[in-house]
Amino acid sequence: MQDTSSLSVKAKFNFGAAAGAAAGQERGLQRLKSTAAADMKSAEEDAYNYTPNVSLPIGMGNPCLSTQYHTLQSSPVIPVSSCHQTGYSVQNDNHAASSYYLPQALRPNGAPALESPRIEITAYSQYPEDEVEASGREDHIIKRGVNSIVTLTLPNVDGYRDPSCLSPASSISSRSCNSEASSYESGFYNYDNSPQNSPWQSPSVSPRGSSSLLSCPHAIGPAASPHHSPSNSPQIGAMAEEGWPAQPRGSRPNSPSCKRKYSFSGSSYQQTSCSPNQSPTPSSHGSPRVSVTDENWLTNTNQYTNLAIVAAINALTTDGMADMGEGIPIKTRKTMLDLSPSMSLKVEPGGEDLGPEGELRHDEYPSRLSLKKENYCGGFLDVPQHPYSWSKPKPYLSPSLPALDWQLPSCSGPYSLQIEVQPKSHHRAHYETEGSRGAVKALSGGHPVVQLYGYMESEPLTLQLFIGTADDRLLRPHAFYQVHRITGKTVSTASHEVMQSNTKMLEIPLLPENNMRAIIDCAGILKLRNSDIELRKGETDIGRKNTRVRLVFRVHINQPNGRTVSLQVASNPIECSQRSAQELPLVEKQSVESYPTTGGKMMLLGGLNFLPESKVVFVEKAQDGHHLWETEAKVDKDSVKTNTLVVEIPPYRNQRISSPVQVNFYVCNGKRKRSQYQRFTYVPANGNPQADLL
DNA sequence: GGAGGAAAATAT
DNA sequence: ATATTTTCCTCC
Numbered sequence: 001m002q003d004t005s006s007l008s009v010k011a012k013f014n015f016g017a018a019a020g021a022a023a024g025q026e027r028g029l030q031r032l033k034s035t036a037a038a039d040m041k042s043a044e045e046d047a048y049n050y051t052p053n054v055s056l057p058i059g060m061g062n063p064c065l066s067t068q069y070h071t072l073q074s075s076p077v078i079p080v081s082s083c084h085q086t087g088y089s090v091q092n093d094n095h096a097a098s099s100y101y102l103p104q105a106l107r108p109n110g111a112p113a114l115e116s117p118r119i120e121i122t123a124y125s126q127y128p129e130d131e132v133e134a135s136g137r138e139d140h141i142i143k144r145g146v147n148s149i150v151t152l153t154l155p156n157v158d159g160y161r162d163p164s165c166l167s168p169a170s171s172i173s174s175r176s177c178n179s180e181a182s183s184y185e186s187g188f189y190n191y192d193n194s195p196q197n198s199p200w201q202s203p204s205v206s207p208r209g210s211s212s213l214l215s216c217p218h219a220i221g222p223a224a225s226p227h228h229s230p231s232n233s234p235q236i237g238a239m240a241e242e243g244w245p246a247q248p249r250g251s252r253p254n255s256p257s258c259k260r261k262y263s264f265s266g267s268s269y270q271q272t273s274c275s276p277n278q279s280p281t282p283s284s285h286g287s288p289r290v291s292v293t294d295e296n297w298l299t300n301t302n303q304y305t306n307l308a309i310v311a312a313i314n315a316l317t318t319d320g321m322a323d324m325g326e327g328i329p330i331k332t333r334k335t336m337l338d339l340s341p342s343m344s345l346k347v348e349p350g351g352e353d354l355g356p357e358g359e360l361r362h363d364e365y366p367s368r369l370s371l372k373k374e375n376y377c378g379g380f381l382d383v384p385q386h387p388y389s390w391s392k393p394k395p396y397l398s399p400s401l402p403a404l405d406w407q408l409p410s411c412s413g414p415y416s417l418q419i420e421v422q423p424k425s426h427h428r429a430h431y432e433t434e435g436s437r438g439a440v441k442a443l444s445g446g447h448p449v450v451q452l453y454g455y456m457e458s459e460p461l462t463l464q465l466f467i468g469t470a471d472d473r474l475l476r477p478h479a480f481y482q483v484h485r486i487t488g489k490t491v492s493t494a495s496h497e498v499m500q501s502n503t504k505m506l507e508i509p510l511l512p513e514n515n516m517r518a519i520i521d522c523a524g525i526l527k528l529r530n531s532d533i534e535l536r537k538g539e540t541d542i543g544r545k546n547t548r549v550r551l552v553f554r555v556h557i558n559q560p561n562g563r564t565v566s567l568q569v570a571s572n573p574i575e576c577s578q579r580s581a582q583e584l585p586l587v588e589k590q591s592v593e594s595y596p597t598t599g600g601k602m603m604l605l606g607g608l609n610f611l612p613e614s615k616v617v618f619v620e621k622a623q624d625g626h627h628l629w630e631t632e633a634k635v636d637k638d639s640v641k642t643n644t645l646v647v648e649i650p651p652y653r654n655q656r657i658s659s660p661v662q663v664n665f666y667v668c669n670g671k672r673k674r675s676q677y678q679r680f681t682y683v684p685a686n687g688n689p690q691a692d693l694l
Numbered sequence: 695g696g697a698g699g700a701a702a703a704t705a706t
Numbered sequence: 707a708t709a710t711t712t713t714c715c716t717c718c
Contacts, residue, residue: 428697433713438696488695524696529712531704544705544710578699579710697717704711 401556401566404466404503405476408554408568414454417555417567420517421449429481429527429576439486439521440551440574447521448571450553455516463518463555464498466505467525470548470573477503479533480543481576483551484524495522510555525549525576547577602633604645604667616647617666633665 430437530543633647
């Protein structure tokens with residue numbers, strides 16, 4: 001491995017393929033792909049799309065690159081400046097859009113992202129325009145503050161109705177959601193800048209597609225906004241409601257989830273908020289929202305207003321909900337309900353999410369936890385009491401935290417958030433119908449480790465963890481997976497769950513005494529049924545073959561100047577499906593020195609799905625494309641154990657390669673047809689292999 | 695619990 | 707008909 005100064009290989013997938021894949025975001029795309037996809041391969045590939053690229057140079061990984069992201073984000077909160085960049089400016093809505101891209105471009109790792117075309121883009125693009133609108137709206141909201149009745153706009157009853165709205169759901173929707181969240185937050189705190197918010201929001205909002213989304217968020221927003229619980233309540237509500245709405249298969253027992261849920265709740269901390277939301281279950285939809293709202297509200301003066309709004313909203317919502325319910329098959333509904341409860345449990349107080357960082361941070365885990373726990377318990381059924389947590393005051397105006405779909409840098413100024421130990425590339429996620437399948441592990445057998453560098457204060461911080469997409473371009477909460485809190489004797493790391501915009505997050509203490517380092521042994525991965533998620537209104541992603549995720553870590557650092565620096569880093573992709581034998585291997589890097597020209601061995605690193613039966617075929621072609629030579633390299637079966645593929649290239653190869661002819665090597669797992677191999681092109685001149693689809 | 699395998703159910 | 711997903715079962 002070492003030797004491999006690996007080159008990073010980027011696979012370019014063909015057009016669309018890449019696009020869709022990872023994210024699977026847009027169904028449309030995918031579908032298009034599939035259909036269009038001329039190649040069958042494409043389908044698969046698509047699935048893997050993300051895969052391809054991958055390669056980051058080992059060295060790389062500059063998180064800093066991310067800086068750009070910040071810019072993007074603009075959000076007030078964020079980012080201080082990132083390493084490079086300056087902070088973002090505030091508003092730049094416009095930029096926002098652009099920024100969006102940027103982020104994507106950059107990988108979490110810092111690797112350059114692919115630019116694949118995604119539908120998403122579209123969405124973003126929307127921003128600008130939409131932004132204007134949306135932002136405008138939002139801004140109003142925000143700027144005006146929660147107060148602004150404007151928010152009320154609720155009006156779009158529809159939005160409310162739309163479950164989608166409610167549940168922002170994952171990915172895309174999530175975006176919207178997020179946006180919401182963000183907006184909320186911002187709203188709360190109100191930054192004047194909100195503009196920033198707006199931009200973001202817009203993004204989130206984006207959804208044009210799901211009109212509902214927009215509306216929803218907003219709609220919700222209004223209500224929510226007040227609370228802004230954006231995250232919380234809405235989310236919660238959403239979760240319960242939408243999230244699960246569908247369990248189509250009535251037959252399938254949702255119950256499982258319940259179990260989990262409880263367990264979660266067990267997690268002690270938090271949850272105050274939950275209760276509020278939760279109570280909802282029955283009324284579920286409505287209530288949750290409300291509760292959410294409330295929480296946040298507390299803080300704000302606007303509360304009253306908000307409350308009123310909320311109430312109104314609830315009413316609406318409820319109705320809406322009802323409607324929804326009607327539409328949905330009974331079973332489904334049940335599920336939903338069930339879910340919701342669980343969700344609620346999980347949920348945590350919306351407040352936390354948003355959590356003003358300050359608050360969170362300030363709160364010390366212990367205290368916090370305890371408090372929450374207490375609250376929590378109560379919460380369940382009911383309606384939210386007073387906002388415990390919330391009540392906590394949010395002392396300051398803490399800036400709102402960036403939405404989960406915002407791209408953040410991994411380093412800013414002196415701070416750098418890094419993943420010291422990466423998770424294994426495979427982790428079979430469990431369904432709600434199953435028991436937990438344990439925590440995500442590291443290759444070494446241990447667990448992933450995350451550390452924050454450059455932080456010299458004595459105040460503990462909170463490390464947030466959620467499951468994100470594996471899509472290079474855009475990192476956002478994964479709609480089909482949720483982080484699952486693992487507890488037990490074997491777990492050494494404290495954590496508690498928080499729901500933010502349909503996304504469950506684990507909050508883990510980052511303590512100075514531990515050198516701001518955390519061993520992530522408390523994080524499992526829960527798989528949600530595709531059918532459930534896809535039914536959410538506003539959800540555009542498809543779950544099929546969208547089985548790769550990344551662990552996303554965030555930390556929010558309050559600065560003396562009142563600003564908050566938000567950093568984010570994502571792990572390498574993790575394949576969560578059981579099946580692996582047919583998976584297309586993913587090559588991230590290849591050794592440089594030992595490349596073919598020198599004959600002998602070549603090392604392919606960090607890929608997913610390297611199996612003993614993986615095949616690597618070398619094909620040498622002349623400039624004119626004439627096929628000169630082909631051979632299958634011998635694969636060292638043992639190397640596979642460490643996500644490495646050591647291949648031996650036939651001796652005579654050297655002799656053949658004397659001029660810069662094109663050399664391709666194909667990597668594939670046994671069951672694949674040659675046409676489905678992932679192809680890499682080696683160009684002696686620059687030594688950078690590139691992968692593309694055959 | 696936490697895995698690993700695999701049958702049953704669905705989606706393409 | 708094949709590919710994937712989701713539910714079950716068994717075992718440590």
